[in-house]
Amino acid sequence: MWDNSRKVRVIIVDDHPLVIEGIKNVIQGNDGLELVGQFGSAKALSDSLEMGGVDLVLLDITLPDGNGISICKELKKSYPDLVIIALSNLSERSIIKQMLQSGASGYLLKTADPCDILNCMQDALDGKIVLSSELKVNFDMVVLNEPEEIPELTIREKQILQLLAAGRTSAEIATELFISPLTVKTHRATLLHKFETGNILTAVNKARESGILPK
Amino acid sequence: MWDNSRKVRVIIVDDHPLVIEGIKNVIQGNDGLELVGQFGSAKALSDSLEMGGVDLVLLDITLPDGNGISICKELKKSYPDLVIIALSNLSERSIIKQMLQSGASGYLLKTADPCDILNCMQDALDGKIVLSSELKVNFDMVVLNEPEEIPELTIREKQILQLLAAGRTSAEIATELFISPLTVKTHRATLLHKFETGNILTAVNKARESGILPK
DNA sequence: GAGGCAATACTCCCAAAGGAGTATTTTTAT
DNA sequence: ATAAAAATACTCCTTTGGGAGTATTGCCTC
Numbered sequence: 389m390w391d392n393s394r395k396v397r398v399i400i401v402d403d404h405p406l407v408i409e410g411i412k413n414v415i416q417g418n419d420g421l422e423l424v425g426q427f428g429s430a431k432a433l434s435d436s437l438e439m440g441g442v443d444l445v446l447l448d449i450t451l452p453d454g455n456g457i458s459i460c461k462e463l464k465k466s467y468p469d470l471v472i473i474a475l476s477n478l479s480e481r482s483i484i485k486q487m488l489q490s491g492a493s494g495y496l497l498k499t500a501d502p503c504d505i506l507n508c509m510q511d512a513l514d515g516k517i518v519l520s521s522e523l524k525v526n527f528d529m530v531v532l533n534e535p536e537e538i539p540e541l542t543i544r545e546k547q548i549l550q551l552l553a554a555g556r557t558s559a560e561i562a563t564e565l566f567i568s569p570l571t572v573k574t575h576r577a578t579l580l581h582k583f584e585t586g587n588i589l590t591a592v593n594k595a596r597e598s599g600i601l602p603k
Numbered sequence: 604m605w606d607n608s609r610k611v612r613v614i615i616v617d618d619h620p621l622v623i624e625g626i627k628n629v630i631q632g633n634d635g636l637e638l639v640g641q642f643g644s645a646k647a648l649s650d651s652l653e654m655g656g657v658d659l660v661l662l663d664i665t666l667p668d669g670n671g672i673s674i675c676k677e678l679k680k681s682y683p684d685l686v687i688i689a690l691s692n693l694s695e696r697s698i699i700k701q702m703l704q705s706g707a708s709g710y711l712l713k714t715a716d717p718c719d720i721l722n723c724m725q726d727a728l729d730g731k732i733v734l735s736s737e738l739k740v741n742f743d744m745v746v747l748n749e750p751e752e753i754p755e756l757t758i759r760e761k762q763i764l765q766l767l768a769a770g771r772t773s774a775e776i777a778t779e780l781f782i783s784p785l786t787v788k789t790h791r792a793t794l795l796h797k798f799e800t801g802n803i804l805t806a807v808n809k810a811r812e813s814g815i816l817p818k
Numbered sequence: 819g820a821g822g823c824a825a826t827a828c829t830c831c832c833a834a835a836g837g838a839g840t841a842t843t844t845t846t847a848t
Numbered sequence: 849a850t851a852a853a854a855a856t857a858c859t860c861c862t863t864t865g866g867g868a869g870t871a872t873t874g875c876c877t878c
Binding site for chain 2: 403404405406407408409410411412413414452477498499500501502505552553554555557585587588589590592593603
Binding site: 757758759760782783785786788789790 | 853855858859
């Protein structure tokens with residue numbers, strides 16, 4: 389277990405007041421923990437720089453005014469010993485990976501059980517990397533199998549991919565960009581190669597998965 | 604205000620234990636309300652048919668095993684006087700509209716303030732339609748402008764649309780479903796008609812927009 | 819100024835998707 | 849029992865997309 393000489397100081401960052409209430413409930417039911425701050429936005433968090441005595445941050449990664457990945461990086465830069473656990477609804481492999489690479493000690497789904505959350509907080513404080521059990525299987529496989537090929541696209545390719553994702557045909561795109569339909573075709577072929585598929589819809593899906601295109 | 608002769612009986616359906624904890628906190632802080640049930644899934648809810656004395660349901664619309672719209676319809680069919688308030692992260696116009704058309708008395712975002720939630724519950728019990736304030740502006744405009752044609756799909760069509768969305772070709776789908784490629788083609792054509800487009804990617808996008816397919 | 823990369827444009831050929839229409843069987847609801 | 853809806857399967861024909869190459873131009877960098 390953890391050090392009993394003083395309570396573990398926790399803050400929560402989440403734009404859902406209900407979730408904050410829930411966390412409050414969970415933490416208040418545990419002697420070793422103390423909730424010392426709650427923030428509903430990235431701004432609220434950065435405005436309050438009283439992070440000195442904080443041990444653990446529960447961080448929602450989808451905040452209205454910032455994304456969890458960069459917040460996590462920032463926090464870790466200023467407080468390398470801070471334990472950060474991401475809280476999210478999203479189970480996208482790429483996001484989890486980015487989060488962990490940004491220094492987070494764990495990634496929990498909001499569907500997780502309060503008990504699990506407590507256990508994970510303990511484990512994270514002990515230096516472990518924690519994942520929601522629902523994710524674990526999925527993720528281990530992914531990490532092992534996928535070198536996670538996120539292709540690098542040129543600006544033109546991104547632009548065309550965007551238009552394709554919106555449902556435009558090559559001919560329409562050609563007209564829109566004042567280029568030959570055959571050029572669009574070339575870009576299209578390049579995109580299929582880069583995403584290693586033979587089907588634009590799959591390419592679009594992969595692009596959305598990896599954050600190249602908005603969802 | 605509401606009838607003080609007895610407490611208002613509330614149940615919550617949400618797959619996020621944290622949200623349930625939050626709601627508990629909120630409801631327990633209010634004399635007129637009583638939480639008489641909590642369910643983490645559509646199944647858990649339907650298994651427990653003790654809905655006789657229930658006044659209000661807080662219903663998460665994205666449950667692992669069912670969608671809020673159909674649950675809402677079901678509930679309203681069995682208990683026409685039941686007040687149902689949708690709780691969700693999604694602010695898609697079409698989903699809100701469908702929810703309200705399915706008999707819900709309100710639609711609250713999970714980002715709503717606990718106070719707001721209480722107020723909205725009151726208003727809903729008084730017969731009002733309540734929306735999170737963030738949504739209101741947006742929605743009024745939408746309701747006026749959009750005839751919002753959401754096509755009705757058969758189960759087979761949904762199934763095929765799903766596979767198409769995953770990037771499968773007609774031939775692959777035919778093999779998978781043990782039917783003729785030509786039949787898949789027919790379904791595909793029907794889908795294009797129903798979504799009023801000539802392009803499956805657009806159909807998929809529209810389906811995702813309107814909540815027929817997950818995003 | 820030579821190499822590398824992005825963007826442009828083309829060829830030929832084949833497979834897949836889309837448009838329009840018809841038709842049979844199987845479910846489902848009344 | 850019967851009518852409607854859904855699922856199945858087909859035809860013929862056109863357009864679009866995909867596979868595999870080649871080639872030219874302009875730009876940036878080293």
